[in-house]
Amino acid sequence: MKIISVAFKNLRRKKIRTGLTIGGVAIAVAVLVSLMGFDAGYQKSLTNDIDKMGYQVLVTAKGCPYEAATLMLKGGGGLRYMEQEVYDKITKDPRIEKITPQLAATEFDKDRQNGQGGIILYMGVSDSYRELKPWSKFKSGKWFSGEDADEVIIGYEAAELEQRSAGDQIFIPNLNKTLKVVGIFERTGTQDDGIVFMPLKTAQRIFDLPGKLSGIGIKLKNIGQMSDFEESLYNEPGIQVISMAQVKGTIFNLVSSSRAMTNSIAFIAILIAVIGVINTILMSVFERTKEIGVMKAIGASRLDIFRIIWLETTLICILGGVLGDIIAILGTSIVEQIIRKVLPYAPVGKLVIITPSLLLGSFIGAVVMGLAAGIYPAYRASSMRPVEAIRSGE
Amino acid sequence: MRKLLLSTLLFCGIYLNVFAAVGCSLDDPDRDVKRIFPSSSGYLTKLVTLKELGGAPLLDQIEEKLGDKLDPVYEDLDVPYAYYVVLKGKEPIGYIHGINQKGKFGVLQIVVATDPEEKIIALYYQRISSPEASKFRSAAFTGQFKGLTLPDFYKYNLADNKLSGWAVTKITDSSSNSPEDFRATLRGIKKDLILLDYFLHGQKNGGVKK
Numbered sequence: 001m002k003i004i005s006v007a008f009k010n011l012r013r014k015k016i017r018t019g020l021t022i023g024g025v026a027i028a029v030a031v032l033v034s035l036m037g038f039d040a041g042y043q044k045s046l047t048n049d050i051d052k053m054g055y056q057v058l059v060t061a062k063g064c065p066y067e068a069a070t071l072m073l074k075g076g077g078g079l080r081y082m083e084q085e086v087y088d089k090i091t092k093d094p095r096i097e098k099i100t101p102q103l104a105a106t107e108f109d110k111d112r113q114n115g116q117g118g119i120i121l122y123m124g125v126s127d128s129y130r131e132l133k134p135w136s137k138f139k140s141g142k143w144f145s146g147e148d149a150d151e152v153i154i155g156y157e158a159a160e161l162e163q164r165s166a167g168d169q170i171f172i173p174n175l176n177k178t179l180k181v182v183g184i185f186e187r188t189g190t191q192d193d194g195i196v197f198m199p200l201k202t203a204q205r206i207f208d209l210p211g212k213l214s215g216i217g218i219k220l221k222n223i224g225q226m227s228d229f230e231e232s233l234y235n236e237p238g239i240q241v242i243s244m245a246q247v248k249g250t251i252f253n254l255v256s257s258s259r260a261m262t263n264s265i266a267f268i269a270i271l272i273a274v275i276g277v278i279n280t281i282l283m284s285v286f287e288r289t290k291e292i293g294v295m296k297a298i299g300a301s302r303l304d305i306f307r308i309i310w311l312e313t314t315l316i317c318i319l320g321g322v323l324g325d326i327i328a329i330l331g332t333s334i335v336e337q338i339i340r341k342v343l344p345y346a347p348v349g350k351l352v353i354i355t356p357s358l359l360l361g362s363f364i365g366a367v368v369m370g371l372a373a374g375i376y377p378a379y380r381a382s383s384m385r386p387v388e389a390i391r392s393g394e
Numbered sequence: 395m396r397k398l399l400l401s402t403l404l405f406c407g408i409y410l411n412v413f414a415a416v417g418c419s420l421d422d423p424d425r426d427v428k429r430i431f432p433s434s435s436g437y438l439t440k441l442v443t444l445k446e447l448g449g450a451p452l453l454d455q456i457e458e459k460l461g462d463k464l465d466p467v468y469e470d471l472d473v474p475y476a477y478y479v480v481l482k483g484k485e486p487i488g489y490i491h492g493i494n495q496k497g498k499f500g501v502l503q504i505v506v507a508t509d510p511e512e513k514i515i516a517l518y519y520q521r522i523s524s525p526e527a528s529k530f531r532s533a534a535f536t537g538q539f540k541g542l543t544l545p546d547f548y549k550y551n552l553a554d555n556k557l558s559g560w561a562v563t564k565i566t567d568s569s570s571n572s573p574e575d576f577r578a579t580l581r582g583i584k585k586d587l588i589l590l591d592y593f594l595h596g597q598k599n600g601g602v603k604k
Contacts, residue, residue, distance in 0.1 A: 111503075111520070111521040111522075160468075161501065162500040162501050162523065163465075163468045163494060163496040163497075163500070163501045164500065165467075168498075169498060169499050170499055170500060170523070171499035171500060171523050171524060171525060173523065173527070176525060178499065178525070
């Protein structure tokens with residue numbers, strides 16, 4: 001207890017230096033926690049996004065991803081479409097539990113995105129869409145009255161943006177077409193929140209794409225048959241098969257690469273903090289050479305001196321660890337906003353997840369760091385010979 | 395690999411960026427303020443919610459002055475409003491305030507600019523979804539509102555859509571088949587001016603019938 005109070009007193013002597021050193025440790029810990037929280041949050045959000053698509057396999061027309069890239073980069077351009085016969089053929093496969101055809105179409109709206117213009121995504125779907133997404137509930141209204149009805153169901157955010165309610169109308173400017181809003185979906189936290197849904201046949205009619213589809217979502221009875229199923233579709237002309245598991249794996253591989261980079265940054269931050277702590281404590285030891293000599297001369301053992309200095313270092317890291325955790329918690333929303341600005345196509349949901357175990361882990365890490373960083377200064381201090389220390393300190 | 399990445403981007407990200415947050419701030423304040431007030435030297439952006447300004451009692455006052463109920467979802471106490479105090483040097487030379495108003499086919503974003511006496515000097519649709527959008531956006535239509543003030547709009551009864559007295563009787567609906575959007579426009583402008591009055595003068599003195 002006495003040693004702790006002595007260590008505290010020593011740290012308080014140089015308040016600014018101690019404060020800055022604690023600040024350095026805190027920043028390193030906060031960076032570490034934020035990066036690891038981002039890593040966990042991003043993976044969870046992405047998994048959630050992909051899982052909530054409801055299907056394990058997506059069949060699209062060949063070339064579709066490239067068209068999609070154009071769509072994203074230029075805010076326009078058309079998707080590539082396949083014939084509905086593909087769906088009719090695939091749907092007979094006994095391995096399929098659920099299957100849904102989709103027709104995505106986009107329209108450019110010059111008023112969107114703060115006047116810069118943006119795309120509105122319309123999705124033609126059939127009744128089977130709901131079977132694949134049983135979690136899609138209605139906030140108000142109901143499903144389409146018919147397969148070819150001039151009706152739409154709007155995702156939560158799209159409805160909010162346009163202030164639409166069930167019973168209202170929407171207007172598609174470029175097609176000069178008016179449709180009735182029959183339902184609003186509850187918020188799902190996925191891309192569906194921004195989509196305007198309509199019956200598949202209606203979409204094929206009004207976008208002048210008769211018998212065309214942009215995608216087919218498939219859920220298998222047995223996920224173990226995935227490889228065989230994919231293999232069987234590879235020979236179909238004009239289409240490509242995208243397994244969601246594969247997509248997830250690819251993204252996670254990319255995330256792993258970026259994780260190595262972020263971990264390196266965190267490691268460098270910690271290394272700088274450790275060097276800062278060692279430097280501060282060493283300076284403190286050198287400044288107190290005479291004092292340490294006197295302490296030894298009046299009976300303090302090598303172990304006593306070692307413990308005092310070691311404790312000082314550990315205290316700095318403990319305080320830095322606590323402060324770093326607090327900064328990380330308070331800064332979560334800021335970090336999230338920055339990430340969303342830098343990564344406009346980030347998945348929805350919480351991107352930075354800071355769990356108690358992460359905070360505890362980082363705190364323990366800071367303590368271990370303090371223990372390690374304190375060994376050398378403590379050893380230097382405890383190794384001083386009393387007479388030489390008193391003489392050199394004069 | 396590339397296909398997978400692009401597919402993932404499509405299905406995970408593309409839809410997310412097409413809809414921005416709800417609110418009616420200016421698309422490009424620097425550009426828009428300078429366009430409406432060429433002599434301005436700067437502007438202040440003020441953000442306020444009705445909850446901060448006066449809460450439920452204020453909401454009741456606004457509904458009474460508006461002569462219509464506010465939408466419980468899209469016009470509630472938490473909706474953030476942005477208005478701009480346009481400056482020339484240190485002196486305010488006008489105000490700009492935009493509101494979201496539910497239209498027949500989608501939201502109408504109506505931006506109203508006033509002089510320091512809160513008289514309309516410019517008005518435009520930042521966003522309008524309507525088959526007759528071009529007619530509503532035309533200078534012939536929006537120009538009719540120049541010079542009007544909040545007291546003028548108090549003579550317009552939203553409940554029975556009667557235009558009594560004054561100037562609103564002179565405002566003609568440029569559209570052929572969108573009387574709903576015409577009425578929505580009048581309601582939007584009236585709401586815009588009432589709110590602006592409250593923002594500038596507070597709950598006690600704002601929105602007063604002059």
